Amino acid sequence: MATFAPDTRIRSALAPGAIVDRLIPVVGEDHVLHRPEQLAPYECDGLSAYRSVPLAVVLPGSVEEVCEVMRVCSENGVPVVARGAGTGLSGGALPYEHGILLVLSRFNRILSIDPDNRLAVVQPGVRNLAISEAVSNLGLYYAPDPSSQIACSIGGNVAENAGGVHCLKYGLTVHNILALKVVTVDGELIEVGGPRLDSPGYDLLALMTGSEGLLGVVVEVTVRLLPKPASARALLASFDDVESAGRAVADIISAGVLPAGLEMMDNPSIRATEDFVHAGYPVDAAAILICELDGTAEEVDDQIVQVRDVLAKAGAAQVRLSNDEAERIRFWSGRKNAFPAVGRISPDYYCIDGTIPRRALGSILSEISRLSEEYGLAVANVFHAGDGNLHPLILYDANKPGEFERTETLGGRILEACVAAGGTITGEHGVGVEKINQMCVLFGDAELEQFHRVKAAFDPEGLLNPGKAVPTLARCAEFNAMHVHGGQVPFPDIERF
Amino acid sequence: MATFAPDTRIRSALAPGAIVDRLIPVVGEDHVLHRPEQLAPYECDGLSAYRSVPLAVVLPGSVEEVCEVMRVCSENGVPVVARGAGTGLSGGALPYEHGILLVLSRFNRILSIDPDNRLAVVQPGVRNLAISEAVSNLGLYYAPDPSSQIACSIGGNVAENAGGVHCLKYGLTVHNILALKVVTVDGELIEVGGPRLDSPGYDLLALMTGSEGLLGVVVEVTVRLLPKPASARALLASFDDVESAGRAVADIISAGVLPAGLEMMDNPSIRATEDFVHAGYPVDAAAILICELDGTAEEVDDQIVQVRDVLAKAGAAQVRLSNDEAERIRFWSGRKNAFPAVGRISPDYYCIDGTIPRRALGSILSEISRLSEEYGLAVANVFHAGDGNLHPLILYDANKPGEFERTETLGGRILEACVAAGGTITGEHGVGVEKINQMCVLFGDAELEQFHRVKAAFDPEGLLNPGKAVPTLARCAEFNAMHVHGGQVPFPDIERF
Numbered sequence: 001m002a003t004f005a006p007d008t009r010i011r012s013a014l015a016p017g018a019i020v021d022r023l024i025p026v027v028g029e030d031h032v033l034h035r036p037e038q039l040a041p042y043e044c045d046g047l048s049a050y051r052s053v054p055l056a057v058v059l060p061g062s063v064e065e066v067c068e069v070m071r072v073c074s075e076n077g078v079p080v081v082a083r084g085a086g087t088g089l090s091g092g093a094l095p096y097e098h099g100i101l102l103v104l105s106r107f108n109r110i111l112s113i114d115p116d117n118r119l120a121v122v123q124p125g126v127r128n129l130a131i132s133e134a135v136s137n138l139g140l141y142y143a144p145d146p147s148s149q150i151a152c153s154i155g156g157n158v159a160e161n162a163g164g165v166h167c168l169k170y171g172l173t174v175h176n177i178l179a180l181k182v183v184t185v186d187g188e189l190i191e192v193g194g195p196r197l198d199s200p201g202y203d204l205l206a207l208m209t210g211s212e213g214l215l216g217v218v219v220e221v222t223v224r225l226l227p228k229p230a231s232a233r234a235l236l237a238s239f240d241d242v243e244s245a246g247r248a249v250a251d252i253i254s255a256g257v258l259p260a261g262l263e264m265m266d267n268p269s270i271r272a273t274e275d276f277v278h279a280g281y282p283v284d285a286a287a288i289l290i291c292e293l294d295g296t297a298e299e300v301d302d303q304i305v306q307v308r309d310v311l312a313k314a315g316a317a318q319v320r321l322s323n324d325e326a327e328r329i330r331f332w333s334g335r336k337n338a339f340p341a342v343g344r345i346s347p348d349y350y351c352i353d354g355t356i357p358r359r360a361l362g363s364i365l366s367e368i369s370r371l372s373e374e375y376g377l378a379v380a381n382v383f384h385a386g387d388g389n390l391h392p393l394i395l396y397d398a399n400k401p402g403e404f405e406r407t408e409t410l411g412g413r414i415l416e417a418c419v420a421a422g423g424t425i426t427g428e429h430g431v432g433v434e435k436i437n438q439m440c441v442l443f444g445d446a447e448l449e450q451f452h453r454v455k456a457a458f459d460p461e462g463l464l465n466p467g468k469a470v471p472t473l474a475r476c477a478e479f480n481a482m483h484v485h486g487g488q489v490p491f492p493d494i495e496r497f
Numbered sequence: 498m499a500t501f502a503p504d505t506r507i508r509s510a511l512a513p514g515a516i517v518d519r520l521i522p523v524v525g526e527d528h529v530l531h532r533p534e535q536l537a538p539y540e541c542d543g544l545s546a547y548r549s550v551p552l553a554v555v556l557p558g559s560v561e562e563v564c565e566v567m568r569v570c571s572e573n574g575v576p577v578v579a580r581g582a583g584t585g586l587s588g589g590a591l592p593y594e595h596g597i598l599l600v601l602s603r604f605n606r607i608l609s610i611d612p613d614n615r616l617a618v619v620q621p622g623v624r625n626l627a628i629s630e631a632v633s634n635l636g637l638y639y640a641p642d643p644s645s646q647i648a649c650s651i652g653g654n655v656a657e658n659a660g661g662v663h664c665l666k667y668g669l670t671v672h673n674i675l676a677l678k679v680v681t682v683d684g685e686l687i688e689v690g691g692p693r694l695d696s697p698g699y700d701l702l703a704l705m706t707g708s709e710g711l712l713g714v715v716v717e718v719t720v721r722l723l724p725k726p727a728s729a730r731a732l733l734a735s736f737d738d739v740e741s742a743g744r745a746v747a748d749i750i751s752a753g754v755l756p757a758g759l760e761m762m763d764n765p766s767i768r769a770t771e772d773f774v775h776a777g778y779p780v781d782a783a784a785i786l787i788c789e790l791d792g793t794a795e796e797v798d799d800q801i802v803q804v805r806d807v808l809a810k811a812g813a814a815q816v817r818l819s820n821d822e823a824e825r826i827r828f829w830s831g832r833k834n835a836f837p838a839v840g841r842i843s844p845d846y847y848c849i850d851g852t853i854p855r856r857a858l859g860s861i862l863s864e865i866s867r868l869s870e871e872y873g874l875a876v877a878n879v880f881h882a883g884d885g886n887l888h889p890l891i892l893y894d895a896n897k898p899g900e901f902e903r904t905e906t907l908g909g910r911i912l913e914a915c916v917a918a919g920g921t922i923t924g925e926h927g928v929g930v931e932k933i934n935q936m937c938v939l940f941g942d943a944e945l946e947q948f949h950r951v952k953a954a955f956d957p958e959g960l961l962n963p964g965k966a967v968p969t970l971a972r973c974a975e976f977n978a979m980h981v982h983g984g985q986v987p988f989p990d991i992e993r994f
Contacts, residue, residue, distance in 0.1 A: 116751065116856050139753075161700075174700065175672070190943045195854065200923045200936060201944070201967060202712075202951050203658075203671065206703030215699075227753035254613065256636070256724035298795040357692065359613050426697045439697060446687045447698070450955070454699050457954035458947070470698060 010466050011098045012078040016055040019078055019100065023058055026068045031106075033057040042101055045086040045093040046148070049350070049404060050433055054081065054095035061106045063181070063189060063219045069102065070217065071187035079463045080185075082213045084125060084156035087148040089351055090432030092160060092212045096466055102217060104155055110134050111220070118225045119178055119195060124155025124218050128162075131223060140225040143170035146428065147336060155218050161210030163428035165261040165335070168386035169294075170226065172428065174209040181220035182208060185459045195222065207454070212430050212469040215458040229294035232260060234331045235307055237316040238285035242266055245287035246361030248314035249385040252291065253358060257306050261292040262386030263335050266365070269342065269380040269393070270334075276341035279334030282318060289316075289385065290331055338382045339393070346378070346395035348404075352411045356388045356423035367417045368392055375410040377403075389427030390418065416441055431469045439469075440476035448473055507963050508595045510574040513552040516597065519573070520555055523565045528603075530554040539598055542583040542590040543645070546847070546901060547930055551578065551592035558603045560678070560686060560716045566599060567714065568684035576960045577682075579710045581622060581653035584645040586848055587929030589657060589709045593963055599714060601652055607631050608717070615722045616675055616692060621652025621715050625659075628720060637722040640667035643925065644833060652715050658707030660925035662758040662832070665883035666791075667723065669925065671706040678717035679705060682956045692719065704951070709927050710962040712955040726791035729757060731828045732804055734813040735782035739763060742784035743858030745811035746882040749788065750855060752807050754800050758789040759883030760832050763862070766839065766877040766890070767831075773838035776831030779815060786813075786882065787828055835879045836890070843875070843892035845901075849908045853885045853920035864914045865889055872907040874900075886924030887915065913938055928966045936966075937973035945970055 012019060020034045033039060034056040043051045055078075060066045073080050079099025086093050095101045107123035110131065114120065115138045122131060128149040132141040145164035146152055152162070158180065163172045170176065179193035193205030208215055239245040245264055252262065265273065266287050274281045281288055289311075293303040304321065311319050322328035334341075342349050356364050365381065372379040378395040392414055396407040415425045415438045425431070425438040439448075451470045455462070471479070509516060517531045530536060531553040540548045552575075557563045570577050576596025583590050592598045604620035607628065611617065612635045619628060625646040629638040642661035643649055649659070655677065660669045667673065676690035690702030705712055736742040742761055749759065762770065763784050771778045778785055786808075790800040801818065808816050819825035831838075839846050853861050862878065869876040875892040889911055893904040912922045912935045922928070922935040936945075948967045952959070968976070 116747065117854050118750075174703070184943075184947070188943045190947055192944070194921055195919065199921060200928045200932070201940065201948050202708055203700075203703045203706065204947065204951070206671070206700045207951075209700065211699055230753075250613065253615075256727075296796060296799045298799050299793060302793045302795050357614050422692065424691055424696060431697045435697070443698065446681075446685045447689070450681070450687055450701065451698050453954040454701070454704075454951065457950040 010077070010079050010462055012055065012076060014076045014078060019076070020056050022072050022076070023056065023069060023100070026072060027058055027060045027065050031059040031061065033059070042083070042086070042095060042103070045083065045088045045091060047089050047091040047094070047432065047434055050091045050094050052095045052097050054097065054099060054101040057101045057103055059103045059106055063183070066102070066183045066217055066219055067187040067189060070183050070185060073100065074186045074461070074463060077461065077463065079466050081465050082159070082217045084153035084159070085127065085151050087152040088156055088160055088430065088432065089353065090160070090426070090430040090434040092430050092432035092465070092468060093156070094433055099463070099466070104153070107155070107219065113138070115140065115225075117195060119222055120225055121220060121222050122154055124158070124221060125153050128152050128154055128157055135225055139228050141228050142223050143176050143226050144173050147339065154221050154223065158209050158218050158221055159211070159213050160430035161428065163384070163389065165263060165384065167428070168262055168384065169258050169260045174206055176224045177205070177209065177221055178224055179222035180205060180208055180218050182216040183219055184216050185461070185464055189219075193222070210430065212432065213465040214455055214469055215464065229260070231297040231300045232292060232294040232328060233300055233304065234322045234328045235291045235304065235311070236320045236331050237289045237291070237311045238282040238318045239287045239289070239315065240285070240317050242287045242365045243362035244315045245289055246365065246385070248289060248311055248316065249361055250358040251310045251314055252307055253386065255306055255310050257293075257303050259291050259307070259386055260294040261290065263290045264288070264361070264383040264385035265335065265338060266381040268378065269338050269382050272345045272380060273334040273338050273341040276344055277333050277337045279330055281334050285317065290335055292328070335382070342380050342393045342395065347397040347399065350394040350396065350407050350411055352390065352392045352394065352414050353427050353429035354390045354415050354418035354423060354425055355427040356390065356418050356421045358385070358388045360421040360423070361385060361388070364390065364417060364421055368414055371410055371413050371417070375406050377407060377410055384427065387427070388423065412438060433468055436468070436471045436475070437479045439471050440479045445473055448476065507574070507576050507959055509552065509576065516573070516575055517553050519569050520553065520566060520597070523569065524555055524557045524562050528556040528558065530556070539580070539583070539592060539600070542580065542585045542588060544586050544588040544591070544929065544931055547588045547591050549592045549594050551594065551596060551598040554598045554600055556600045556603055560680070563599070563680045563714055563716055564684040564686060567680050567682060570597065571683045571958070571960060574958065574960065576963050578962050579656075579714045581650035581656070582624065582648050584649040585653055585657055585927065585929065586850065587657070587923070587927045587931040589927050589929035589962070589965055590653070591930055596960070596963070601650070604652070604716065610635070612637060612722075614692060616719055617722055618717060618719050619651055621655070621718060622650050625649050625651055625654055632722055636725050638725050639720050640673050640723050641670050644836065651718050651720065655706050655715050655718055656708065656710050657927035658925065660881070660886065662760060662881065664925070665759055665881065666755050666757045671703055673721045674702070674706065674718055675721055676719035677702060677705055677715050679713040680716055681713050682958070682961055686716070690719070707927065709929065709966040711952055711966055712961065726757070728794040728797045729789060729791040729825060730797055730801065731787055731789045731819045731825045732801065732808070733817045733828050734786045734788070734808045735779045735815045736784045736786070736812065737782070737814050739784045739862045740859035741812045742786055743862065743882070745786060745808055745813065746858055747855040748807045748811055749804055750883065752803055754803050756788050756800075756804070756883060757791040758787065760787045761785070761858070761878075761880040761882035762832065762835060763878040765875065766835050766879050769842045769877060770831040770835050770838040773841055774830050774834045776827055778831050782814065787832055789825070832879070839877050839890045839892065844894040844896065847891040847893065847904050847908055849887065849889045849891065849911050850924050850926035851887045851912045851915035851920060851922055852924040853887065853915050853918045855882070855885045857918040857920070858882060858885070861887065861914060861918055865911055868907055868910050868914070872903050874904060874907055881924065884924070885920065909935060930965055933965070933968050933972070934976045936968050937976045942970055945973065
């Protein structure tokens with residue numbers, strides 16, 4: 001198991017017992033957890049390879065309580081990590097051992113739904129899917145749909161700027177929220193954004209979104225709702241080689257089609273998935289694409305013709321069209337269960353999250369294959385291909401000494417290959433603790449310094465989620481000094497876009 | 498003529514002559530303007546009611562020169578106002594009399610076009626329309642289309658987060674750019690954003706966009722390009738009363754149609770426009786709507802049926818459909834020339850820019866009509882109705898004593914009515930100097946303080962565009978103290994949404 005070495009050893013000015021004594025009057029005895037058996041369930045988020053036990057877990061029940069908790073903590077220099085459902089995959093909600101974990105699970109109410117203006121006001125602990133369920137009878141839905149949508153909460157979606165299968169067409173969280181209420185580090189309540197398209201003043205809404213809990217605590221979210229499309233159909237295409245599948249993805253987008261979803265799976269993912277859910281995937285294919293088209297029935301028909309044409313030209317071996325809603329859902333059932341399916345064939349797996357230009361899909365797959373051999377670890381690839389977002393799953397066994405460390409190194413190399421191809425180190429999972437070193441590859445000192453100045457504008461003492469998301473310059477100096485690949489230009493074979 | 502009283506009397510540590518002497522070696526003698534006749538053309542931007550003469554106008558020719566100019570200015574405490582084409586309507590590029598004006602008109606090159614990844618890298622002085630023209634042969638275009646698009650430059654679009662007729666469907670500038678190169682106040686070059694959907698670290702791209710030149714100087718913009726729609730047609734509907742037209746707008750959106758543009762003009766605007774360009778508008782109508790639909794031919798046909806149905810139910814007196822591209826352009830010709838058309842019927846006009854929820858269109862029009870009578874000034878209304886963005890044009894005569902001041906007060910009252918209806922004080926023109934007082938109505942001290950902390954994270958000495966966009970707390974305290982409407986709740990008759 002990995003342990004996280006935070007950059008800043010910020011320590012509470014209060015002893016753990018004193019913190020608990022100060023917080024019980026604020027939120028009530030039942031809502032301050034401090035005994036070891038109470039703390040254990042909170043020691044990690046969805047990135048369970050990293051674990052850390054906080055001084056206490058605090059579960060406030062109102063905005064006023066959050067404000068007061070933050071006042072107590074900032075007056076006493078107590079670090080605070082905010083957490084929603086804890087499904088994040090980059091360790092963004094990993095507790096800080098010298099601070100408290102602020103859990104927002106009691107903020108689970110939908111406060112209002114406004115179909116005229118197509119928005120809903122929800123508390124941060126509301127689950128992503130619960131929003132769409134609550135407005136379904138109005139013909140509306142909330143578009144971002146991370147794979148964890150049944151469990152993940154909207155506050156965490158905001159913190160990580162979550163995406164999902166449909167973000168190719170409908171955008172990330174930042175494109176689907178309108179306003180936030182945020183408690184600042186010193187316990188003040190501010191409102192950012194607003195219900196209209198534009199909002200004057202600096203765009204603090206976008207700045208807060210994806211800031212991974214480093215700038216404030218989100219206590220209310222106004223989300224945009226979209227009308228459910230009249231029609232949706234999916235195409236399932238198989239390919240004999242991954243390069244052709246990659247080329248087809250780029251060609252579909254170049255043809256001017258904007259699919260609602262455009263996903264790619266390679267052979268190891270197809271096999272693992274088919275064994276698990278029997279979605280009807282061709283197990284001998286080198287790769288499959290799932291392309292969903294939505295809109296009016298006429299529009300969907302028109303797009304199907306266009307996409308079929310592109311797939312044929314790109315050399316698809318077989319193309320199937322969903323004939324009804326049950327078949328469309330069946331096409332997706334494999335993709336949606338790809339992660340647990342891979343979990344069945346390997347003791348452990350590590351989900352990487354990088355982004356590349358679509359045209360580089362073929363060459364990055366070759367590079368991942370080469371790195372997979374170099375490190376002696378199998379990789380199954382599941383891609384949000386339409387927006388170039390990769391989720392290579394590295395298969396490993398945590399019980400074999402050194403295998404997790406090798407997995408981490410391989411993951412880092414894959415992310416660096418993404419950067420070398422003109423991409424970046426995250427698509428939708430955030431940086432958290434997982435990718436903090438790769439931030440040093442992506443950004444120079446000038447950008448990192450500007451990030452730290454922005455952080456200080458919200459949290460001058462650095463009490464919010466210490467050591468996550470943005471590395472210190474010292475950390476990067478150390479990382480970059482250690483990280484020379486034999487004096488070579490890294491990845492000479494990767495095409496740059 | 499109005500004069501602008503900036504909040505902060507920041508003064509250069511160098512005498513004007515010394516500044517000129519320091520900058521000539523950086524950009525060359527031809528590119529430092531300092532004689533009164535050289536400075537006069539730069540004394541205002543598109544909001545010509547406000548004028549101010551800078552110490553010098555500097556026209557750098559390279560990123561390196563911008564860095565060096567900023568280093569000289571920050572080392573000597575010289576305030577800097579950056580400016581593009583100067584077409585802005587809120588005074589964001591109004592010079593600061595104790596500082597220099599940094600004009601980016603020499604940055605007028607398109608650096609690269611990448612059709613595969615649908616993006617272009619351009620210098621900030623490139624005109625908005627020039628981008629679409631340059632990529633037209635590739636079947637692509639740049640979506641945001643402010644009315645000034647023939648003249649305005651992309652750097653200014655970024656600074657003000659410009660919109661346009663098509664932003665209802667395609668978003669504002671912030672939704673259509675991918676990356677920026679920015680020179681910081683102390684002359685460092687940083688890159689924000691990136692070519693992929695998500696970018697790790699804080700979202701400085703969104704933060705810079707719409708920051709009105711207060712955080713840095715944009716020296717390069719990576720814009721997103723979209724494929725030109727296969728088909729576009731426009732409906733022109735006339736109404737006998739404005740309330741029905743307003744209701745039709747909300748109903749079209751509620752029906753799940755997302756028009757490419759949805760514009761509204763009231764009778765005074767229709768008459769002024771028809772006299773000028775003969776677009777074939779019905780001069781007796783209380784209001785017209787222009788609704789453009791784009792996409793594949795089938796999709797457009799389908800949407801036309803839906804919109805026609807909504808228009809009929811909302812009580813449209815007459816509905817016409819453009820039969821060919823020439824007629825579609827003719828329908829738009831009136832709307833696109835509405836501002837100069839109004840300019841012909843009044844010695845002067847003042848364009849207001851506010852936003853309201855769509856459902857409030859009817860009641861805000863009644864309120865504007867009431868305020869128009871109260872202040873004795875005619876108002877012609879031109880609305881980006883689909884996204885609730887209002888452009889009331891107040892007709893006045895600057896040569897009549899007191900009339901401009903009355904116009905300004907009326908404009909402020911209209912904006913406050915927008916806020917009271919659940920809207921905001923800008924749609925796309927920015928705050929600049931024009932709406933600085935209304936920011937005090939919209940935001941509380943906690944939000945304003947956070948804005949100032951963010952500003953300080955980029956520009957601790959406040960040298961960039963002093964006194965614009967975000968008012969000081971002292972200014973707001975003064976404004977709010979003066980601004981009590983007889984102890985009444987303002988706008989008791991406005992419906993809140």
